[in-house]
């Protein structure tokens with residue numbers, strides 16, 4: 001199929017079976033609970049209502065796990081006060097699944113008192129809330145997605161951290177511009193004294209890695225390239241499509257995360273940085289599925305599910321689509337890719353382990 005005009009926000013829409021395949025993301029969200037409680041206490045009571053907004057909320061349980069400590073902490077300081085919970089994501093998010101959880105047996109609306117739920121479809125690279133209306137913002141495992149797909153000439157990799165030359169410069173410039181825009185939008189939306197907590201996949205300096213940075217999940221993305229490249233060798237994918245495919249991602253270092261605030265006068269004026277760090281994930285930092293290493297079939301199935309969960313929509317749109325002659329071929333290519341990826345992981349448990357380092361940025365609006 002011909003490369004069509006690409007919807008800049010389409011890459012991550014319709015994440016596949018996200019709730020089942022989001023173990024890493026859910027662990028990251030759960031490990032933020034103390035920071036969330038501390039932020040609510042620091043912000044204090046807000047009248048007429050305390051608004052918490054979760055950017056890139058997704059459709060799954062992690063959206064509830066992010067909000068639970070916020071509600072609990074706010075009820076301690078203001079037992080009767082009105083709370084607004086705003087869940088925000090791209091328009092194509094599975095809002096019905098999210099609402100089923102919010103109003104389900106484990107949801108915070110099951111016995112809600114003075115809590116209003118709002119859904120806010122849209123990109124977090126735009127202003128999504130009225131100026132000064134948000135007391136606490138959260139954004140977990142989401143801001144590493146860039147605002148649009150890129151297709152630089154990038155043979156040998158699908159992964160931003162292994163890009164070189166012009167391709168690397170193009171991706172870095174978009175990441176910087178996106179992140180600056182994200183921060184400016186949140187600066188507008190947060191009320192004075194409000195806070196935002198961002199956690200996402202990150203990277204740390206490492207002279208042994210290309211570009212001097214070791215980023216989360218490097219072996220996983222190299223495995224994705226190897227399998228896609230095998231499909232080129234088998235005549236199933238176009239070499240030119242793979243040569244121009246990169247996941248539209250950037251996993252920042254702590255320095256990159258704070259750079260716009262350190263360097264841009266308006267952001268420096270808007271935000272106090274309370275934390276900017278990159279640390280190993282609290283659970284299984286060296287291999288997301290290390291507890292099933294002894295069972296290669298399960299290990300491989302879990303990795304394929306994990307990659308499918310966050311990556312299938314991007315692969316379909318920007319790699320399999322351009323290689324397919326008919327729309328149905330995209331389904332066949334997708335199935336074949338994940339069959340091969342499963343075999344690849346099963347053949348070498350541990351060899352393509354996904355390491356996780358979490359970047360955390362905690363900001364207070366002056």
Ligand SMILES: C[S@@+](CC[C@H](N)C(=O)[O-])C[C@H]1O[C@@H](n2cnc3c(N)ncnc32)[C@H](O)[C@@H]1O
Nearest residue numbers: 025056057058062089090123124140141142145
């Ligand atoms: C890996 S999921 C994380 C969901 C949830 N926050 C969690 O921690 O499990 C990433 C989410 O970010 C959303 N996302 C990606 N780019 C976005 C953008 N520009 N604006 C809003 N949401 C975006 C995706 O739609 C997806 O739901």
